[in-house]
Amino acid sequence: MDNKKLSPLPQAKERDPYIDILKGIGIMSIVIGHSAAITIPAIKFNSAVFVYGYHIMIFMFVLGFLFNKDKCVPPFTYIGKTIVSMGKLYFVYSVIFLLLHNQLLKWGFISNVPFEFDALAIKIVNALLFNCEESMLGAMWFVPMYVFAAIIFSSLFYIAEKSKFPMALHIAFTCITMTIGLMMHSGTPWYLYHIQTSVLALPVCYFGFFVKKYWNVLKKGITWYGGIIAAVGLHFILTTKHGGIELAANQIITPYLFYPATILGVYYCLALAKVISMFKYPCKLFAYVGKNSFHIMALHFVCLKLVDVIYGLISNQGPEIYSKFPVAFDFWYIYYPVGIFLPLGIIELCKLIRKYATLGVSKLYALAFKKSKKKEDADS
Secondary structure (H helix, E strand, O other), X not given: OOHHHHXXXXXXXXXXXXXXXXXXXXXXXXXXXXXXXXXXXXXXXXXHHHHHOOOOHHHHHHHHHHOOHHHHOOOHHHHHHHHHHHHHHHHHHHHHHHHHHHHHHHHOOOOOOOOOHHHHHHHXXXXXXXXXXXXXXXXXXXXXXXXXXXXXXXXXXXXHHOOOOHHHHHHHHHHHHHHHHHHXXXXXXOOHHHHHHHHHHHXXXXXXXXXXXXXXXXHHHOOHHHHHHHHHHHHHHHOOOOOOEEHHHOEEOOHHHHHHHHHHHHHHHHHHHHHHOOOHHHHHHHHHHHHOHHHHHHHHHHHHHHHHHHHHHHOOOOHHHHOOOOOOOOOHHHHHHHHHHHHHHHHHHHHHHHHHHHHHHHHHHHHHHHHHHHHHHHHO
């Protein structure tokens, strides 16, 4: 495949597959992290622990990578589009799973309490504010965090660009947000919308922006063997006595290891994406997955639990076993493909239904118009 077409620099209006491949790696890693792990005791390898080292921050890197200061400064339109585009999908999926909550509880997908009408109504209203609490949407905590990171990052970027010394201020903002983000994670407080993680992600957004700015030089240093070295380095950090990274639980190893681990994880993803982009069909597959990353994030939990429920019923196990969350069994070889590809199948089915429904409405409208026209002609 032509490498020029895969350059992350926006030289054309066509969607860049390289970015979608990065997002594909990110969302596949999220599914892996929420599924049963592949372990290699001899080297202390755990697939879930490994992907947790980068799977959230690769999306924040992409946010900065795609940030176009010519279009996003001042940031008001950018902020509005981000809130609307993310909020719309967040609300739709929230309503769907809130309405299905009691039925999923009955089927054994989750172990929770049923929702009364009043509680359901309040939760639907809260979904408009990016604050929906629903088991099947556990991974969606990422959405408000991402939105707030985009708002803060674009605002800081605007302030810096309007100053006399923009580069100095960009560097200062990077250092300040890095310090504040690490301090917010040093204790045990929880902030609304995971705002602590939004702040922690701002230096990664800046990192993504400047990597894109100097990509013509930096891309030469992205190599397959560099990716292996980065993966080994990340694995070494994550297997130290300090523990791993789990941002949903406010866990960042230690303040002095989090950003080195993140940079190694990002480099690993960049190198892996570069390798994938060299092959036609893997390139198309990962790009397709990346384009649908939001849908996979929203749907993969229910798909994983579908595997548990089916196996639990076949093996005559009770709901107290197969309702364990996020997964109840050690079927990583089933969870991984189901968690990634079943959501894609659901989305394609919805698109197909919508297409034929729209076509049917159009035909009915055309038929009605034709009959009306004939009647008018007959009357005249």
